[in-house]
Amino acid sequence: MAGIVNYVKESFGELKNHVTWPTWAEAQKLTVLVAVFSIIFSLAIWGVDTVFSKVVGFYFNWING
Numbered sequence: 714m715a716g717i718v719n720y721v722k723e724s725f726g727e728l729k730n731h732v733t734w735p736t737w738a739e740a741q742k743l744t745v746l747v748a749v750f751s752i753i754f755s756l757a758i759w760g761v762d763t764v765f766s767k768v769v770g771f772y773f774n775w776i777n778g
Contacts (some may be wrong), residue, residue, distance in 0.1 A: 735743065
């Protein structure tokens, strides 16, 4: 149990003293960037999924005659 407590204390000290945190403006800018790329990526996946769905549907309609 002492090992876990020591680990938490050391982790907290590391985060407090050695991690370089971004400024508030930089964090906001990066958050917007991640949101925009997530939306673009999800739209691209949706588009590919729609195309494949149509292709498979046409294929099975062609097979079934």
